[in-house]
Amino acid sequence: MSTVAPARPASPEVAERSPKKRKGQGTSPVLWIGVVFVVLFCLFPFYWLVQISLRTSQDIGVAALYPPNPTLSNYSDVFQNDDFVAGLRNSAIVATVTTLLSVLVGSFAAYALARLRFRGKFTILALILSVTTFPPIAIALPIFQLWTDLGLNNTLIGLIIPYLTFALPLTTYILTSFFREIPRDLEEAALVDGATRFQAFRKVVVPLAAPGMATAGILTFIFAWNEYLLAITLTTSKAARTVPAAIGNFNDTAGGGYAQPVGLIAAASVLISIPLIILVLAFQKRIVAGLTAGAVKG
Amino acid sequence: MARIELRGIHKRYADGFHAVKDLNLDIPDGEFMIFVGPSGCGKSTALRMIAGLEGISEGELLLDGEVVNELEPKDRDISMVFQSYALYPHMTVRQNLAFPLRIAGRPKDEIETRVNEAAAVLQLSDHLDRKPANLSGGQRQRVAMGRAIVRSPRAFLMDEPLSNLDAKLRVQTRTELARLQRRLGTTTVYVTHDQTEAMTLGDRVAVLNAGELQQVGTPRDLYAHPRNIFVAGFIGSPAMNFIAAELQGGEIRTARGDLPVNDWWRERLTGASPNQSVILGIRPEGFSDAALEEGTGPEFDVEIEVVESMGSDLFAYFSPESTGARSQSLDDLAQQSGLGDATASRPGEQLVARLDPMSRVAVGQHARLRIDTSHIALFDPETGLSLADHESTAPTLTSA
Numbered sequence: 280m281s282t283v284a285p286a287r288p289a290s291p292e293v294a295e296r297s298p299k300k301r302k303g304q305g306t307s308p309v310l311w312i313g314v315v316f317v318v319l320f321c322l323f324p325f326y327w328l329v330q331i332s333l334r335t336s337q338d339i340g341v342a343a344l345y346p347p348n349p350t351l352s353n354y355s356d357v358f359q360n361d362d363f364v365a366g367l368r369n370s371a372i373v374a375t376v377t378t379l380l381s382v383l384v385g386s387f388a389a390y391a392l393a394r395l396r397f398r399g400k401f402t403i404l405a406l407i408l409s410v411t412t413f414p415p416i417a418i419a420l421p422i423f424q425l426w427t428d429l430g431l432n433n434t435l436i437g438l439i440i441p442y443l444t445f446a447l448p449l450t451t452y453i454l455t456s457f458f459r460e461i462p463r464d465l466e467e468a469a470l471v472d473g474a475t476r477f478q479a480f481r482k483v484v485v486p487l488a489a490p491g492m493a494t495a496g497i498l499t500f501i502f503a504w505n506e507y508l509l510a511i512t513l514t515t516s517k518a519a520r521t522v523p524a525a526i527g528n529f530n531d532t533a534g535g536g537y538a539q540p541v542g543l544i545a546a547a548s549v550l551i552s553i554p555l556i557i558l559v560l561a562f563q564k565r566i567v568a569g570l571t572a573g574a575v576k577g
Numbered sequence: 578m579a580r581i582e583l584r585g586i587h588k589r590y591a592d593g594f595h596a597v598k599d600l601n602l603d604i605p606d607g608e609f610m611i612f613v614g615p616s617g618c619g620k621s622t623a624l625r626m627i628a629g630l631e632g633i634s635e636g637e638l639l640l641d642g643e644v645v646n647e648l649e650p651k652d653r654d655i656s657m658v659f660q661s662y663a664l665y666p667h668m669t670v671r672q673n674l675a676f677p678l679r680i681a682g683r684p685k686d687e688i689e690t691r692v693n694e695a696a697a698v699l700q701l702s703d704h705l706d707r708k709p710a711n712l713s714g715g716q717r718q719r720v721a722m723g724r725a726i727v728r729s730p731r732a733f734l735m736d737e738p739l740s741n742l743d744a745k746l747r748v749q750t751r752t753e754l755a756r757l758q759r760r761l762g763t764t765t766v767y768v769t770h771d772q773t774e775a776m777t778l779g780d781r782v783a784v785l786n787a788g789e790l791q792q793v794g795t796p797r798d799l800y801a802h803p804r805n806i807f808v809a810g811f812i813g814s815p816a817m818n819f820i821a822a823e824l825q826g827g828e829i830r831t832a833r834g835d836l837p838v839n840d841w842w843r844e845r846l847t848g849a850s851p852n853q854s855v856i857l858g859i860r861p862e863g864f865s866d867a868a869l870e871e872g873t874g875p876e877f878d879v880e881i882e883v884v885e886s887m888g889s890d891l892f893a894y895f896s897p898e899s900t901g902a903r904s905q906s907l908d909d910l911a912q913q914s915g916l917g918d919a920t921a922s923r924p925g926e927q928l929v930a931r932l933d934p935m936s937r938v939a940v941g942q943h944a945r946l947r948i949d950t951s952h953i954a955l956f957d958p959e960t961g962l963s964l965a966d967h968e969s970t971a972p973t974l975t976s977a
């Protein structure tokens with residue numbers, strides 16, 4: 280009897296689990312149709328962009344799902360465009376510097392929030408996060424005024440500073456949850472092993488928080504790379520104009536002010552999406568892990 | 578190599594909690610010192626103050642005669658093994674072992690030799706390129722030990738380093754640890770809540786309770802001459818039996834019968850008032866089965882309630898005739914040490930005798946037990962203190 284008894288409660292469990300498993304494997308055709316629909320829905324605009332970028336300017340208006348006379352001329356043209364090339368350079372600088380600074384400063388802030396005991400810690404974290412709730416349009420004009428006074432309009436640093444104010448809260452938040460999960464013992468072990476506090480941070484905490492830093496860095500890079508509103512408000516020439524702002528200005532420059540260079544815009548848009556697509560695909564797992572870290576363990 | 582002295586050390590945490598109270602200890606160079614006590618008694622706090630991980634609220638900590646209260650952990654040259662081992666998960670075993678040396682900026686070839694030596698001593702040579710996640714519990718424990726010994730520090734601190742191992746491995750590692758410490762001869766402070774570990778490992782044992790040092794001495798000394806009820810009940814397994822009694826006319830009167838006071842005790846009880854009530858402490862091995870052998874000494878009839886045969890020993894449980902010994906210290910003991918849970922009853926409510934395995938005692942039957950009066954202890958029920966001046970080296974009262 281007693282040997283049979285333990286087996287009994289196990290069997291309903293198995294029976295319960297197996298249908299769940301079948302569902303999870305996703306063999307249901309309804310699910311597949313759903314997935315295909317969602318993927319098409321999401322990717323169709325991007326496909327449309329790509330196929331427009333492959334059309335000649337005469338074919339732009341032709342109603343077809345594919346380019347009648349596919350050509351790469353838009354791509355070679357866009358690289359001849361000084362505004363675009365300067366924009367690429369500006370974007371690369373602004374996004375990279377913003378990312379590095381935001382991860383550096385954010386990790387110091389997050390470390391303090393995660394480790395040190397001080398009054399009002401929660402309030403500070405809440406305040407930091409509340410910064411992200413301001414719509415950029417609300418601060419674009421004040422910053423423009425301020426920058427005019429300070430002479431920071433149309434400079435790269437004039438873009439990096441406001442970008443940091445938006446990127447830092449997110450970076451700090453993500454990294455705080457990462458640092459919290461690193462056991463205190465590890466740092467203390469480093470301290471008794473002869474490390475200074477900073478060495479313990481650099482050699483033990485930072486390597487362990489690297490996935491969080493990668494996540495925060497990528498999200499910051501994407502934000503700074505794509506940002507449009509502040510970019511058009513705070514720049515006036517190709518000296519500081521980033522790529523999204525430069526593309527937005529193709530209307531006025533490339534076509535002599537009246538023709539809309541739709542093919543050119545499409546090609547430029549495809550080009551600037553590529554680095555982000557590569558980045559996200561390469562770090563897909565880390566980004567998801569980074570966003571859920573802390574949330575699961577609470 | 579270092580002598581560690583603690584002079585009147587207090588720890589008050591930021592929330593006002595007084596975790597360590599007036600701790601005075603002198604740990605000579607090369608000694609294996611154990612801090613033992615129930616969970617939450619301040620052992621780790623004391624150890625972390627020695628390491629420099631926790632500030633000292635009051636008092637002085639001396640290393641080789643030099644006050645080091647304000648010294649950073651890195652400048653104390655003391656290594657520590659954490660209960661969690663605290664291995665660096667992103668480093669291989671080799672990198673973990675090399676970490677203290679690399680931080681100290683030692684030359685590469687010296688690091689290599691030292692790491693290889695430490696790995697050989699701890700049988701880790703085959704695992705040097707593995708990450709901690711891929712090691713067994715015992716291997717992780719040895720890496721933690723290796724990281725502590727690799728730089729030949731002035732002292733080792735260990736916070737319950739064996740508590741994450743299973744019982745068998747724990748006993749084995751315990752022996753290896755004792756051997757290693759003896760070979761290196763490095764001053765060691767070892768924290769544990771397990772009195773067996775404390776008794777088997779240390780040169781000396783410091784018993785702590787509620788942040789206060791209860792007694793410090795050799796394991797033998799603590800067992801034979803507990804200074805108070807707490808130490809008496811905490812050290813030894815099964816725990817000492819406590820029985821309410823009264824001192825009357827040179828006799829110890831209990832509900833079970835009277836015991837003569839032996840010469841050793843008579844000398845020490847001169848100050849006791851007549852009819853003073855006391856708590857009588859008898860170790861389980863202080864009883865023997867009168868049916869087995871001839872002998873002298875008072876005998877009692879008891880009804881056996883539980884018998885546990887361990888092969889080499891036989892434990893017989895019975896109840897005292899009366900309601901059992903009552904005292905504030907006993908209540909504290911039961912509460913703080915969790916002894917009450919371990920024996921399924923509060924101390925004093927059930928008595929246990931360790932008998933010869935040949936004994937025929939059986940559950941529900943009466944047995945005649947003899948008491949070896951040289952194995953008794955007497956405590957003041959008010960203060961919980963031993964009525965003996967425990968400092969004097971006594972000829973009797975040693976464990977068999």
Ligand SMILES: Nc1ncnc2c1ncn2[C@@H]1O[C@H](COP(=O)(O)OP(=O)(O)O)[C@@H](O)[C@H]1O
Pocket residue numbers: 590591592594596614615616617618619620621622623
């Ligand atoms: N940072 C802290 N702040 C307040 N109280 C603490 C802190 N750390 C430990 N304590 C308290 O101090 C007491 C002793 O802790 P500890 O030294 O860790 O005990 P143990 O003897 O089990 O190692 C415990 O009651 C614990 O709750």
Ligand SMILES: [Mg+2]
Pocket residue numbers: 620621622736
């Ligand atoms: Mg502890």
